[in-house]
């Protein structure tokens with residue numbers, strides 16, 4: 001299966017772009033959603049998280065205490081690395097399993113905020129970066145999630161810069177309100193169809 005990794009810093013619009021690929025019939029694996037899932041279903045992982053971050057990491061009903069963990073990891077690089085080391089292998093496994101069910105697709109997308117930081121781009125055949133300036137990304141996320149600009153910035157600071165990501169990405173979608181996104185997606189979709197065909 002031809003695999004395209006899609007990423008972009010917080011608020012760049014990668015999920016919005018993925019929805020357009022989905023309309024074109026391309027299955028998308030959302031790593032954030034998969035992480036949410038495994039963190040409440042994988043017993044070994046849950047035990048590891050509790051051991052590392054304390055039993056307060058989970059709420060009484062078994063849900064992840066996201067605010068508590070975010071407060072720790074987005075303010076401390078080492079703590080974030082520990083969380084990543086626990087969660088990412090389980091997400092990689094979930095992706096490999098998911099791909100097996102996508103046999104009829106011409107290619108698949110893997111959406112991950114930290115595709116490059118986690119190294120998972122190396123398991124993809126191609127990568128695409130969605131870009132937008134920081135000020136616009138902050139506005140989008142504060143409007144969407146009701147968190148503060150400082151909270152968005154501290155998450156952004158835990159990610160590679162756009163410049164670092166541009167150096168690693170094969171393709172780019174500019175989502176800064178200066179040009180329409182759909183034609184950019186259509187152009188890449190045609191490219192990926194042809195690359196996937198050559199690959200098969």
Ligand SMILES: CC(C)(COP(=O)(O)OP(=O)(O)OC[C@H]1O[C@@H](n2cnc3c(N)ncnc32)[C@H](O)[C@@H]1O)[C@@H](O)C(=O)NCCC(=O)NCCS
Pocket residue numbers: 009010011031032035039064065066067069070073080083084087088091112113114155158159
């Ligand atoms: C720390 C957690 C609990 C905070 O949850 P919260 O609901 O507040 O944020 P949410 O998950 O919606 O993430 C919002 C944004 O934060 C950024 N972010 C999330 N995880 C990470 C990370 N490991 N490194 C850098 N940035 C991250 C991304 O831009 C993401 O889109 C959660 O982000 C988490 O479990 N992260 C670790 C799992 C992970 O790495 N997920 C990313 C894809 S595998």
Ligand SMILES: Nc1ncnc2c1ncn2[C@@H]1O[C@H](COP(=O)(O)OP(=O)(O)OP(=O)(O)O)[C@@H](O)[C@H]1O
Pocket residue numbers: 008009010011012013014015016017113140141144175177181
């Ligand atoms: N081109 C656009 N025009 C208008 N609104 C947009 C555009 N792109 C994204 N948005 C809005 O900006 C917000 C952030 O977009 P989206 O959720 O797709 O970003 P993301 O990169 O997936 O974010 P995160 O990393 O936080 O998960 C959303 O509310 C989305 O509707």
